[in-house]
Amino acid sequence: MIPNWIEQRAGLTPKRVALTFNKQQWTFEELSQQSKYYVQVLTDAGITTGQRVAIYGKSTPQLVKIIFACMQLQVEMVLLNLRLSKPELQYQLEDAAVHAILIDDDLVEGLPNTTTPQLKFSLFEQSVTEGTVIQRWNRETTMTIMYTSGTTNLPKGVRQTVGNHLASATSSLYNTGLVEDEAWICTVPIFHISGFSMLCKCILHGVRLDLYEKYDVESVAQQLIEGTATRMSAVAIMLEKIISHIEKSGKKASPRFQLILGGGGPIPEDYLKRAHAIGIRVAQTYGMTETSSQTATLSSEDALRKLGSAGKALMFNEIKIDGATQAGEHGEICVRGEHVTPGYIGRHAHIPTTVDGWLHTGDIGYMDEEGYLYVADRRSDLIISGGENIYPAEIENVLLGHPAVLGAGVCAVANDVWGQRPIAFIVKKKDVTSEELAVYCKEHLAKYKIPDAFYFIEELPRNGAGKLMRRKLHAYIEI
Amino acid sequence: MIPNWIEQRAGLTPKRVALTFNKQQWTFEELSQQSKYYVQVLTDAGITTGQRVAIYGKSTPQLVKIIFACMQLQVEMVLLNLRLSKPELQYQLEDAAVHAILIDDDLVEGLPNTTTPQLKFSLFEQSVTEGTVIQRWNRETTMTIMYTSGTTNLPKGVRQTVGNHLASATSSLYNTGLVEDEAWICTVPIFHISGFSMLCKCILHGVRLDLYEKYDVESVAQQLIEGTATRMSAVAIMLEKIISHIEKSGKKASPRFQLILGGGGPIPEDYLKRAHAIGIRVAQTYGMTETSSQTATLSSEDALRKLGSAGKALMFNEIKIDGATQAGEHGEICVRGEHVTPGYIGRHAHIPTTVDGWLHTGDIGYMDEEGYLYVADRRSDLIISGGENIYPAEIENVLLGHPAVLGAGVCAVANDVWGQRPIAFIVKKKDVTSEELAVYCKEHLAKYKIPDAFYFIEELPRNGAGKLMRRKLHAYIEI
Numbered sequence: 001m002i003p004n005w006i007e008q009r010a011g012l013t014p015k016r017v018a019l020t021f022n023k024q025q026w027t028f029e030e031l032s033q034q035s036k037y038y039v040q041v042l043t044d045a046g047i048t049t050g051q052r053v054a055i056y057g058k059s060t061p062q063l064v065k066i067i068f069a070c071m072q073l074q075v076e077m078v079l080l081n082l083r084l085s086k087p088e089l090q091y092q093l094e095d096a097a098v099h100a101i102l103i104d105d106d107l108v109e110g111l112p113n114t115t116t117p118q119l120k121f122s123l124f125e126q127s128v129t130e131g132t133v134i135q136r137w138n139r140e141t142t143m144t145i146m147y148t149s150g151t152t153n154l155p156k157g158v159r160q161t162v163g164n165h166l167a168s169a170t171s172s173l174y175n176t177g178l179v180e181d182e183a184w185i186c187t188v189p190i191f192h193i194s195g196f197s198m199l200c201k202c203i204l205h206g207v208r209l210d211l212y213e214k215y216d217v218e219s220v221a222q223q224l225i226e227g228t229a230t231r232m233s234a235v236a237i238m239l240e241k242i243i244s245h246i247e248k249s250g251k252k253a254s255p256r257f258q259l260i261l262g263g264g265g266p267i268p269e270d271y272l273k274r275a276h277a278i279g280i281r282v283a284q285t286y287g288m289t290e291t292s293s294q295t296a297t298l299s300s301e302d303a304l305r306k307l308g309s310a311g312k313a314l315m316f317n318e319i320k321i322d323g324a325t326q327a328g329e330h331g332e333i334c335v336r337g338e339h340v341t342p343g344y345i346g347r348h349a350h351i352p353t354t355v356d357g358w359l360h361t362g363d364i365g366y367m368d369e370e371g372y373l374y375v376a377d378r379r380s381d382l383i384i385s386g387g388e389n390i391y392p393a394e395i396e397n398v399l400l401g402h403p404a405v406l407g408a409g410v411c412a413v414a415n416d417v418w419g420q421r422p423i424a425f426i427v428k429k430k431d432v433t434s435e436e437l438a439v440y441c442k443e444h445l446a447k448y449k450i451p452d453a454f455y456f457i458e459e460l461p462r463n464g465a466g467k468l469m470r471r472k473l474h475a476y477i478e479i
Numbered sequence: 480m481i482p483n484w485i486e487q488r489a490g491l492t493p494k495r496v497a498l499t500f501n502k503q504q505w506t507f508e509e510l511s512q513q514s515k516y517y518v519q520v521l522t523d524a525g526i527t528t529g530q531r532v533a534i535y536g537k538s539t540p541q542l543v544k545i546i547f548a549c550m551q552l553q554v555e556m557v558l559l560n561l562r563l564s565k566p567e568l569q570y571q572l573e574d575a576a577v578h579a580i581l582i583d584d585d586l587v588e589g590l591p592n593t594t595t596p597q598l599k600f601s602l603f604e605q606s607v608t609e610g611t612v613i614q615r616w617n618r619e620t621t622m623t624i625m626y627t628s629g630t631t632n633l634p635k636g637v638r639q640t641v642g643n644h645l646a647s648a649t650s651s652l653y654n655t656g657l658v659e660d661e662a663w664i665c666t667v668p669i670f671h672i673s674g675f676s677m678l679c680k681c682i683l684h685g686v687r688l689d690l691y692e693k694y695d696v697e698s699v700a701q702q703l704i705e706g707t708a709t710r711m712s713a714v715a716i717m718l719e720k721i722i723s724h725i726e727k728s729g730k731k732a733s734p735r736f737q738l739i740l741g742g743g744g745p746i747p748e749d750y751l752k753r754a755h756a757i758g759i760r761v762a763q764t765y766g767m768t769e770t771s772s773q774t775a776t777l778s779s780e781d782a783l784r785k786l787g788s789a790g791k792a793l794m795f796n797e798i799k800i801d802g803a804t805q806a807g808e809h810g811e812i813c814v815r816g817e818h819v820t821p822g823y824i825g826r827h828a829h830i831p832t833t834v835d836g837w838l839h840t841g842d843i844g845y846m847d848e849e850g851y852l853y854v855a856d857r858r859s860d861l862i863i864s865g866g867e868n869i870y871p872a873e874i875e876n877v878l879l880g881h882p883a884v885l886g887a888g889v890c891a892v893a894n895d896v897w898g899q900r901p902i903a904f905i906v907k908k909k910d911v912t913s914e915e916l917a918v919y920c921k922e923h924l925a926k927y928k929i930p931d932a933f934y935f936i937e938e939l940p941r942n943g944a945g946k947l948m949r950r951k952l953h954a955y956i957e958i
Binding site: 001003008009011012170178180204312317338 | 480481482487488490491649652653656657658659661683684685791792794795796797817836850
C-alpha cells in the first residue's frame with residue numbers, strides 16, 4: 001500500500017504549477033481539489049472503487065482531471081484510442097464490460113451505439129462537492145487498460161497496475177534524474193502509454209506538464225529554443241518536424257532543454273545527427289504497452305556510438321534474449337521487472353503474460369558485447385506507422401470479411417514520412433477494386449490502418465502448415 | 480525480486496566515477512569487479528548467503544568494498560559503531576550471533592575477546608578470483624543491522640532490509656532530484672544510517688561519493704566553495720564548522736552545490752540564517768535507524784518560514800500524530816512506509832515494531848495547519864549529542880553496576896558545541912567521587928556517553944509507581 005499520489009503530491013508542493021494548456025495553468029493543489037469535485041460526479045453516477053470505466057477524450061485539462069478523479073476513486077480506466085473506427089470501439093467496450101463511458105462532449109458522435117451509460121465531461125465541471133477519495137492505493141490494483149493487438153487478430157486489453165506505473169516512473173527518474181523547474185512537453189496521446197506515463201511522472205515527480213491537444217510543431221520548437229520546458233517524448237516523424245523547424249530558424253535548442261525520448265520505433269540516423277547539430281539530445285527507447293512505457297533507453301551520450309540500439313535496461317528492469325548464448329546472437333526479447341503487466345482483461349484474461357516473470361515480447365533482437373539491446377525485427381510483423389502500432393492480422397481479418405476476398409496478406413513498406421505503412425495483397429473470390437476495399441476498410445478500421453495499396457495476386461505465400469508467410473509478400477512488389 | 484544493484488549500476492554506467500578518497504578514485508565497474516573478488520574471500524571463509532557478519536571498520540574505500548561484497552553475496556551486516564566500549568561491542572556481537580567479524584587491520588585492538596572468527600580487511604585485498612554473486616535480490620532480505628537503544632536499557636538490533644534501503648533512496652530521489660555530475664560528500668560514519676544511506680544512493684542513483692575518513696572541515700568547505708560536490712549530510716556541529724570556515728574565507732558556496740541535509744537533531748536558527756547568507760541551502764530532516772534514514776524533510780525554501788520544523792513526509796511516507804485530532808495538538812509521532820524496519824534481531828526479535836503498519840517512534844511532536852511536522856520532545860528522553868543518540872537508561876544501567884551507587888538518573892543539558900550533553904544524578908550507597916564514576920563509565924561506555932557532570936543528591940524524583948521522572952532532574956541543577 002502506498003499513499004494516494006495526487007494527495008501526497010498536492011501536500012508536498014501545493015503551489016507548484018502542475019499543468020499548462022494554451023495560456024492557462026493549474027497547480028497541484030488545484031488539480032487535487034478539482035479532481036475531488038469530479039469524484040463526487042462519479043460517485044453520484046453509482047461508480048465505485050474497483051469498477052471499470054472507458055474514457056474517450058482529447059488531450060485537454062478536462063481529460064487530465066477526469067483521469068485524476070478516476071485515480072482518486074481507484075476506478076479502472078479503459079483509455080480509448082480516438083483514432084479507432086466504431087466497430088473497433090464497440091469491440092473494446094464489450095470486451096472490457098465497462099460500467100460507464102466518460103466522454104468528451106465534442107466526441108459523442110464518434111461512439112458506436114451502446115447501452116452503456118455515458119457521462120459527458122461537461123457534467124463533471126458542475127460539481128462543487130468533494131467526493132470521498134481512496135487515501136491508500138494498492139500496488140496490485142489495475143489503474144489503466146490499453147488495447148493492443150499482438151499475435152492474435154483480436155486486440156487484447158492490457159492491464160497496467162498502480163505498481164506498474166509507479167515502477168515505470170521510478171525507473172525513469174533513476175535514469176534521467178530531475179532538474180530544477182523540470183517540465184515535460186506532452187504532444188503524444190494520453191490514451192497511449194507514452195502520454196499516460198507522462199501524466200504519472202507529472203504527479204509522482206512533481207513536474208509541470210505542458211499539454212498540447214494537437215501536435216503544434218511551431219510552439220514545441222519555440223519551447224525547445226527558449227528552454228521553457230526540459231523534456232518530451234516523440235516518435236520519429238514528430239522529431240523530424242521539430243528538427244526541420246529549428247534548422248530553418250537558424251537557432252539551436254536551449255541548454256535548459258534536457259532530452260527527447262524517442263519511442264515508437266527506431267529513429268533514423270540522419271535525424272539523430274541533425275538533432276545533435278542543433279543541440280537536441282535524443283535518447284532512443286524500447287518500450288510497449290505491456291511494460292507501461294520504457295524498458296530500455298539509450299543514453300544520449302551513446303546515441304551516435306551505438307546507433308540503432310535501444311540502450312540498456314533501466315535500473316530495476318531486466319532484458320534477456322531468449323535462447324541466445326552469446327553476444328550478437330538473435331532471439332526473442334524478454335523483459336522482466338515491476339513495470340510488466342500482470343495480464344489482460346476480457347476474453348484474453350486467461351492468457352498468461354509472463355513465464356517465470358519474463359514477458360516474451362515477440363520482438364526479435366540481440367545484445368552486443370557491451371550489453372546494448374538492438375531490436376532487429378518487431379513482433380508478429382508489427383508495423384509501426386507514425387508511432388501507432390498496426391498489426392497485419394487485424395487488417396487481414398477485416399479484409400477477409402469482404403465478400404469478394406478469398407485471401408489477404410498485409411505487410412509493411414518503408415515510408416519516408418511515417419516510417420512504415422501497411423500494404424495489402426489480395427486473392428480475389430470475385431471482382432473488386434482497390435477503391436472498394438479501401439472504403440470497406442474505412443468502415444471497420446482506424447484510418448491509419450488502411451493499407452496504402454492493394455495488390456491482387458493469384459496465391460498467398462504459405463508454409464507447409466498453411467501459415468501465411470508475410471515476410472515473403474515483399475517479393476511480389478519487386479516483380 | 481529486483482536486480483543486484485551493484486551489477487545493474489556497473490552495467491549502466493561502468494566508467495562513471497563512483498567513489499573518491501583522498502586523491503584516489505574508483506569507477507562503478509571497478510567497485511563491482513573488486514567487490515566480486517572480495518566475495519570469494521567470504522565464500523572461502525565459509526560464509527554463505529543469509530548468514531550474518533559484523534563489520535568493524537573506518538570510513539575507507541576498503542570498508543565500501545567489504546560492504547559491497549556482503550551485498551553481492553546477500554550476507555547480513557551488523558555495522559559496529561567504532562565509538563563503543565568493549566563491553567558494548569561484546570553485547571552486540573553476542574546478541575547478533577554473527578558468523579564472523581570483518582575487521583579493519585588497524586582496529587583489531589578495539590575488539591573485545593571473542594571466539595567468533597575474524598577476517599581482517601587486508602585478507603580481502605589479496606583475492607584475484609571472482610566469487611559467485613546473487614543476481615537477484617529479495618526486498619525482504621535483511622541487508623544491515625544497526626543497534627539503537629530506545630526505551631529499554633539494552634540496545635536493540637534494528638533490521639534494515641533491501642526494500643527498506645531502496646524505499647529510502649527512492650523517496651530521497653523523488654524529493655531532491657538528481658543533477659548532472661551529482662556527488663555526495665560523506666563525512667558521517669558509514670556505520671550510522673546517515674552514512675550507509677549515502678552508500679546506497681551512490682549505487683542506486685549512480686552518483687559519486689566523496690568519502691572522508693575523518694571530518695575535514697577545510698576540505699569540505701573548499702568543495703562547497705568550488706562546487707566540486709553537490710550534496711552532503713551534516714549534524715548541527717559539523718554544519719556550524721563549515722559555515723564558520725566559509726565565513727572567515729569571505730567566500731560563498733558555489734551555486735553548483737545543492738543542499739545540506741541536516742539530521743541528528745534540530746539545526747539552530749542562527750546556523751540556518753548564517754548558512755543562507757553564504758549561499759548554502761539546508762534542509763532539516765527527521766529520520767532514525769528504524770526508518771532507514773529520512774522520513775520527512777523540510778525543503779530549503781521553507782527553512783526560515785517554518786523554522787524548527789522537520790518538514791513533510793517524503794513522497795511515499797506517511798506521518799501521523801497519535802491521538803491528535805487537530806493541527807497543533809501534541810502526540811506520539813507515528814511513521815508508515817516501506818522504509819520502516821520489519822523488526823529487531825536477537826533478544827528483541829519478538830518485539831513487534833509496527834501496529835497496522837505504523838511505527839510508534841516514541842518521539843512527541845505535532846503538525847501545524849499546513850501539515851508541517853514539529854518534533855517537540857525526543858523519545859525516551861533521548862539525548863542527541865553531535866548527531867549520536869544517547870539513551871539515559873543505558874548510562875543509568877552502567878552506573879547502577881557500580882558498588883557505591885544506589886540510584887542514578889541521567890538527563891540532557893544544552894551545549895553550544897554538541898547540541899546536548901548528558902549529566903548524571905547519583906544517590907550514593909557509600910562514598911564515591913565524580914572522577915571515580917567517570918573512570919568506571921569509561922570502561923563500560925563509548926566516550927561520548929560519559930556524563931559531563933555527576934551531581935550527588937538525596938533522592939531521585941519518581942512518580943507514584945516508582946518510575947524515574949527524568950524531566951524533573953533539571954530542577955536539581957537550578958538549585
